[in-house]
Each structure stands twice: as C-alpha cells, then as structure tokens.
Amino acid sequence: MEAPGESRDAAASLRAAGAGPGSPVAVAWAPDGVGLAHEGTAVWQRGDGVAVVRRVLHELRPRLTWWSAADALPLLSGGVRVPSSWDVAATHRLVAGGSAGHPGTVWAAARGLAAGHLPRTGQLDLLGGLADGQGGHGHDDPVDAHDPVRPDGYLRPDWAETGPPDAVAAAAWARAALEVAAAHRAVLAALPDPRRDPPAPALAELTAWSESAAEVLAVELGETGLPVDRATALALVEERAGPRPADAAEAAATRAARDAEVRDLVRGAADVDLRNPAQVRDLLHRAGIDVPDTRSWRLEPFRTAHPVVDALLRWRKAERVATTYGYAWLDRHVGADGRLRGTWTGCDGAAGRMTASAGLHNLPAELRPAVAAEPGHVLVRADLGQVEPRVLAAVSGDQDLAAATAGPDLYAPVAGRLGCDRATAKIAVLAAMYGQTSGTAGEALAGLERAYPVAMDHLRAADASGRAGRHVRTYGGRLVRMWHLENPEPAAVSARGRFARNAVVQGAAAELFKMWAVTVRAALPPGAQVVLCLHDELLVHAPAAAADEVVALLHECLRRTAARWAAGSGVRLVADVSVVTRWSDAKG
DNA sequence: GATTTCACGTA
DNA sequence: CGTACGTGAAATCC
Numbered sequence: 001m002e003a004p005g006e007s008r009d010a011a012a013s014l015r016a017a018g019a020g021p022g023s024p025v026a027v028a029w030a031p032d033g034v035g036l037a038h039e040g041t042a043v044w045q046r047g048d049g050v051a052v053v054r055r056v057l058h059e060l061r062p063r064l065t066w067w068s069a070a071d072a073l074p075l076l077s078g079g080v081r082v083p084s085s086w087d088v089a090a091t092h093r094l095v096a097g098g099s100a101g102h103p104g105t106v107w108a109a110a111r112g113l114a115a116g117h118l119p120r121t122g123q124l125d126l127l128g129g130l131a132d133g134q135g136g137h138g139h140d141d142p143v144d145a146h147d148p149v150r151p152d153g154y155l156r157p158d159w160a161e162t163g164p165p166d167a168v169a170a171a172a173w174a175r176a177a178l179e180v181a182a183a184h185r186a187v188l189a190a191l192p193d194p195r196r197d198p199p200a201p202a203l204a205e206l207t208a209w210s211e212s213a214a215e216v217l218a219v220e221l222g223e224t225g226l227p228v229d230r231a232t233a234l235a236l237v238e239e240r241a242g243p244r245p246a247d248a249a250e251a252a253a254t255r256a257a258r259d260a261e262v263r264d265l266v267r268g269a270a271d272v273d274l275r276n277p278a279q280v281r282d283l284l285h286r287a288g289i290d291v292p293d294t295r296s297w298r299l300e301p302f303r304t305a306h307p308v309v310d311a312l313l314r315w316r317k318a319e320r321v322a323t324t325y326g327y328a329w330l331d332r333h334v335g336a337d338g339r340l341r342g343t344w345t346g347c348d349g350a351a352g353r354m355t356a357s358a359g360l361h362n363l364p365a366e367l368r369p370a371v372a373a374e375p376g377h378v379l380v381r382a383d384l385g386q387v388e389p390r391v392l393a394a395v396s397g398d399q400d401l402a403a404a405t406a407g408p409d410l411y412a413p414v415a416g417r418l419g420c421d422r423a424t425a426k427i428a429v430l431a432a433m434y435g436q437t438s439g440t441a442g443e444a445l446a447g448l449e450r451a452y453p454v455a456m457d458h459l460r461a462a463d464a465s466g467r468a469g470r471h472v473r474t475y476g477g478r479l480v481r482m483w484h485l486e487n488p489e490p491a492a493v494s495a496r497g498r499f500a501r502n503a504v505v506q507g508a509a510a511e512l513f514k515m516w517a518v519t520v521r522a523a524l525p526p527g528a529q530v531v532l533c534l535h536d537e538l539l540v541h542a543p544a545a546a547a548d549e550v551v552a553l554l555h556e557c558l559r560r561t562a563a564r565w566a567a568g569s570g571v572r573l574v575a576d577v578s579v580v581t582r583w584s585d586a587k588g
Numbered sequence: 589g590a591t592t593t594c595a596c597g598t599a
Numbered sequence: 600c601g602t603a604c605g606t607g608a609a610a611t612c613c
Contacts, residue, residue: 275608277594295595320596324606348604353599355604362597362605383599427600434601502602506599535599535603 004035004042004146004171010052011059017041024086024181025062026174027053027071028164035170037178038062042171049167050078057083067103067177069215069346076220084522087212088177090346091184094204094211097471097479099349107155107176110183119150119157148176184208191477196397197568206564207476207511211346213518217530218344218354220521225339226360226371226531227379227541229582233330233370240366241322258322262315265308274315283308325359325367333358338374344533346514350499351507352478354514354533361534371539371583378547381586382554382577383537384513386410389429391509394571395475396458400451402570418447432459433505435498459501466500467493474507509536512565512573519557525549539583547579 007013019025019038026037034049035042036056045052053075056062061083066072068089075082089101096109104118146168150156155176164170188204195203238244242258245251263269265287272283280294287306291298296316302309334340342358355361363371373379384390389410393401404413415425420443428444432455436445449456465472469482480503485492517538521530528542528550542550554577562573578586 273609277609293594316596320607323608324597329606342605350603353603357605359597359606361599364597430600436600498601499603506602537599 002040002042004044004168004175006168007043007045010034010036010043010045011056013043014038014041014056014062015060017043019060019062021061023060023062024065024178025056025060026065026178026181028067028170028174028177029071029074030164030167030170033167033170035164035167035172035174037171037175039178040175042175044167044171046167050074050080054078054080065174065177065181067106067173068101069212069219072216072219073223076216076223082216084209085212085216086181086209087215087346088180088184090211090215091181091188091208093347093352094208094476094478095184095187097481099345099347103160103177104155104157107180110180111153113153117154119152119154146172148172188477191473194395194397194475195567195569199564199567203475203565204477207478207515210476210511210515210518211352213521214354214514215346217514217518217521217533218346221344221356221530221533222341224529224531225335225337225341226539227374227377228334228338228340228370229372230330230334230338230370232372233334233367234327236367236370237321237326237330240318241326244327255322258315258318262308262311265306265311274312275319280312284312320364321367325364329359340371347478347510351480351503351510352474353506353510353535356533360532365584368584369582373541373581376544377541378544378579378581379531379583379586380540380542380547380550380554380577380579381537381583382540382575384509384516384558385574385576387509387512387536387573388433388505390571390573391475391512392433392455392458392505394566394569395504395508396455397569398452398455398458399570401455405570405572408574414448414451417451418444420444420447432456433502435459435463435494435501458504462504463497463501466503467497469496472500472504474504474511476508476511478507478511480504480507512561515565516558516561519561520554523553523557525553551577551579 014025014036017038023038028035029049033044033046034052035044063084063086065086066088069087072082072085089106092106092109093099093101105115108115108118148156148159159169159173164173188208189202191204193202242254245254259274262274263272266283269283269286272279274280277294281291284291284294287308289302289305289309296313299309299313333342340358340360342356342360345355347353348355390405393405404410407413411422411426411429414429415422418425424444428448431445432448462472466482469484471482472480474480480500482496482500513536517530517533520538524540525546528540528546530538531541532539540550554575558573558575566573580586
C-alpha cells in the first residue's frame with residue numbers, strides 16, 4: 001500500500017487513479033484539510049476541505065464513502081448537495097446487527113478480530129508505540145505515525161475517538177474506510193436476494209445504500225428541526241399545566257393545587273404522593289379499589305366505580321404535560337427559530353427503525369396543533385397505509401396475500417376469504433404478526449393458516465428461530481440478534497419468539513419506509529425539507545406553491561421504491577397524503 | 589451517583 | 600394485539 005500523497009488538485013489526482021462517475025471515493029476530515037481515497041490511492045489536501053470535496057463532486061461525480069454520516073455534516077452546513085453515499089457504520093449495523101458504529105468496533109468486526117480486546121484510548125503505548133515518537137517499550141514493530149492500523153491489527157483508538165489529527169492521517173483514515181466497505185460489500189453480495197424478480201442491484205446492497213442515505217437524513221433532521229408555533233405550544237401547555245411559574249414557590253403551589261383535586265376525593269389522603277405508585281395503590285385501596293398495579297389501562301374499568309379514578313387519570317395526563325412536555329421541554333428543545341430539535345439515529349439496535357430524542361417520536365396528540373407550517377409554507381403529511389400486512393405479503397412471497405393488497409383496504413378481501421367480518425380479520429392478521437398471548441382470535445387465526453399458509457409459515461419460521469436463539473435476517477438483510485438465555489424458561493423462550501416474529505415484519509417495514517423517505521428527500525424541490533420521520537409517517541415542510549408538486553412526488557417516490565423493493569411480489573403499497581397547516585389537521 | 593422500576597406517550 | 604423506542608420520578612443499590 002502506497003503512502004498517501006499530498007495533492008494540489010485532489011480531483012485530478014483521483015481521476016488519475018481511475019475515479020470517475022459512480023465510483024467510490026472515501027472522505028475523511030482533519031483540522032487542517034481533508035483526506036480522500038479511491039481504491040489503493042489516498043491523497044490529502046490542506047486548506048478548505050469542503051471546497052476540495054465540492055470540486056471533487058463536481059468534476060468526478062463519485063459516490064462518497066465515509067465512516068459515518070457525521071462526516072456529511074460539513075458538506076450539509078456548507079450548502080453542498082450530498083449525493084448518494086456509503087456509510088460504513090450503518091452497513092456494519094446492517095450486516096452484523098446491533099447499534100454499534102465506532103470505527104474501532106466496525107474495523108475489528110470486518111477483520112474478524114475479537115471485540116473483547118478492543119483497544120481504548122491511552123493504551124497505544126503498550127502495544128507498539130505512540131504517534132508522537134515516544135518509544136515502543138521494547139516492541140520490534142515500528143508504528144508509522146500515519147498508519148491507522150496498529151501492529152496487532154486493530155484500528156488506533158485515538159484517531160477513532162477524535163478523528164485523524166491532520167490531513168495526511170485523514171487520507172489513510174479514508175482508505176481504511178474503503179477497505180471496510182469492500183469487506184461489507186462481499187458479505188452483502190453473498191446474501192440471497194429474496195425477491196421473485198430481482199432487478200439490479202441486489203436487495204441487500206440496495207438496502208445498504210438506502211440505510212446510508214437514511215443516516216444522512218438523520219443528521220439533517222437533527223439540524224433542520226420540526227417547525228413549532230411557540231404561541232400555540234405555550235397555550236396548550238398552559239391549559240394543562242397552568243401558567244408558567246415565576247419561581248419555585250409558585251411552581252410548588254400549582255403542583256399542590258393539581259394534587260389536591262385528586263387527594264380531596266379520598267378521606268385521609270392529604271399526604272399521599274401521587275407520583276409514588278405504591279402510595280397511589282394504597283389510596284385506591286382506601287377508595288375500595290384493589291389493583292395489582294396502577295397503570296391506566298388497569299384503572300380504566302374503574303372510572304365509574306369512584307370519582308378518584310377519573311380524577312387520577314386526568315391528573316396523570318396533566319402531570320405528563322407539566323413534567324415531560326411543559327415549559328422546561330420547550331425551553332430546552334425549541335430554538336429561537338421555532339424549530340424543535342432532537343438527536344436522530346438512522347436505526348435502533350433491534351429491528352432497525354429510526355429513533356429520535358426530545359419527544360419527537362412520542363409527542364402527545366393533544367400537543368400536535370403546535371406543530372405548524374411557517375408563513376408561506378405548508379406541511380405535507382404522508383403515511384404508508386396498512387404497511388405491516390402489506391410488507392408481510394412482500395417478504396413472505398405469499399401470492400394470495402399479495403392479491404389482497406390490490407385495493408385500498410387489505411382487510412376487506414381477507415375477511416371475505418375467511419368468511420368473517422372485517423374487524424375480526426384485522427385482529428387475526430395482527431395477532432399472527434405479533435404473536436398473540438391473550439384474546440380470542442382463535443377461529444379466524446385458524447382460517448388464516450388455511451388461506452395464507454405461505455405468509456403464516458414465514459412468521460412461524462421466524463418465531464421458531466427466535467425460540468431456538470438463532471439470529472434472523474430481515475428481508476433487506478439486517479441481522480437481528482437473539483440473546484442468550486441462562487435459564488430458558490418457557491415465558492422467556494416465547495418472548496424471544498415473539499420478538500423475532502415481530503422483527504421480520506417491523507424491520508422490513510422500516511427498510512421500506514427509509515427507502516421511500518430518502519427517495520423523497522433526494523427529489524424535493526428547493527425550499528422543501530423532510531422535518532419528521534415517524535416509522536410509517538413522513539412530514540414535509542414545503543413552500544405553499546410547491547404543495548401539489550410534493551404531493552405528487554410522495555406518491556411517485558413510493559411507486560419507484562416499491563418497484564425495486566417489492567419487485568415481482570405483486571404487492572401494492574399505498575400512501576395517504578394530505579396538505580395541512582397544522583400536523584393535527586391531518587387525519588391520523 | 590448510577591441503575592432499576594413504574595408509568596406513559598408514539599408507531 | 601404485540602414489539603420497539605425515549606422520558607421523568609421515585610426507589611434501590613452501591
């Protein structure tokens with residue numbers, strides 16, 4: 001491997017090395033410049049790294065590779081249109097499962113090195129030497145100050161922690177990312193394509209591209225934020241939690257008044273701490289209500305038994321807003337520009353859904369009127385209709401279930417086939433996908449087995465795999481790991497079965513959704529941005545004049561995504577799209 | 589001070 | 600009709 005070379009024109013150097021349209025070029029940033037790599041060639045250039053990459057993109061039209069989508073941030077901030085990219089961390093999560101993404105972990109996994117021996121920062125001197133020239137403590141292997149790999153094969157932890165120290169190191173760092181990407185491609189290429197009629201590229205590779213783009217979208221969502229009408233938000237909070245307290249004493253008084261509405265309904269309950277479940281249970285007991293715990297679904301049937309139950313449940317709702325979604329929450333997460341910002345991940349540790357902090361994914365419906373388009377703009381809200389049963393039809397290859405996706409409502413034809421009503425059919429399908437433990441879907445469930453044996457076998461196979469502790473792979477190739485059970489009690493074994501059964505459906509649905517979302521993102525007109533991803537729902541903030549265009553785009557992007565993702569399955573995927581001013585205006 | 593339990597919001 | 604996630608408060612464990 002050649003040492004990285006300095007370049008005055010990185011684009012020309014990369015072109016000389018064979019880079020061109022669509023070819024992989026890795027990027028790594030350093031404080032003093034940028035490193036770039038194509039195949040075995042690594043170059044570095046000092047100065048404005050963003051300008052260098054902008055020029056490389058313009059002249060070569062390559063596909064970028066990076067250790068993680070955090071490397072997209074300088075480009076996004078610099079207003080550079082980020083093209084399709086390959087995210088080494090995201091692809092690691094796809095091929096290996098889990099939520100890891102640190103370069104050291106990813107490198108070790110790709111090289112087959114034991115994760116238990118991963119070096120940490122500060123240990124480098126024990127294993128061969130330091131970059132600053134302090135000795136090797138008797139070891140024979142000299143450590144190249146610009147080699148990202150240590151003599152023992154692991155990646156140097158100091159660079160992984162803080163990034164390469166300079167542009168020379170960044171070039172080698174970029175080349176190392178390319179090496180991992182090549183290893184991942186080989187793993188993905190060996191996975192079978194589950195589609196009946198697979199067009200190129202193979203589904204697992206397509207998924208890797210999509211997941212990579214989803215990571216960029218996650219970074220972008222964290223920057224963009226969700227538009228919030230602060231006045232409405234404050235009004236909604238005030239209705240539920242009272243006026244904003246001026247000081248701690250006032251806050252305590254408001255709280256005490258709220259507590260009193262519940263305590264006053266039961267004799268001798270003046271000192272009960274309503275935030276303490278054990279004390280609440282005692283209070284209910286004094287009111288003649290005996291419950292094993294105080295969860296709201298358990299208390300619901302007792303709403304009419306004693307007024308304290310209704311008061312308590314209403315208190316809980318108000319308390320939720322006051323503590324979790326109150327003034328402190330608005331102060332912490334809504335910026336001066338009226339954008340609610342949280343931290344996004346492109347995939348969680350389990351089946352691969354996106355996650356978001358700052359309450360973005362669990363905002364109570366009653367606060368949704370506060371999510372509003374800015375002046376001159378609209379919110380285009382779109383969600384995938386009945387996505388999980390449609391996904392089940394696609395991933396299992398069940399032609400009869402696929403036939404049921406032809407219309408807008410999948411459950412009607414299923415009910416016809418089963419000879420039951422629609423509501424029963426819906427419960428049966430959901431019970432099959434999620435592995436019911438209670439309730440009475442019995443007869444309809446047996447009907448499903450007869451009518452759609454291919455889909456039901458697919459679910460049963462996943463369930464059996466989970467019970468046995470064998471990992472499963474989703475349709476797009478994501479490894480979903482099963483955990484070891486010290487003492488495999490039946491309850492734990494069947495919980496693992498339900499987890500696996502759910503993961504193959506939920507995980508595939510997440511892959512489909514992300515592919516749709518990133519296709520939409522790449523096609524949006526100027527001024528329009530994706531502002532929220534919610535598992536099967538997309539929210540786009542767009543100039544009012546572009547509303548119709550965005551609506552058409554959401555449908556068209558789903559058509560294009562389905563043509564690749566569900567090629568040959570005969571499954572129809574549908575989106576419900578509406579143009580609104582406030583999120584709450586859309587039907588849910 | 590860190591971890592666990594309970595509770596509850598979203599899909 | 601089950602899974603997943605993030606959150607806050609109180610209890611629990613050092």
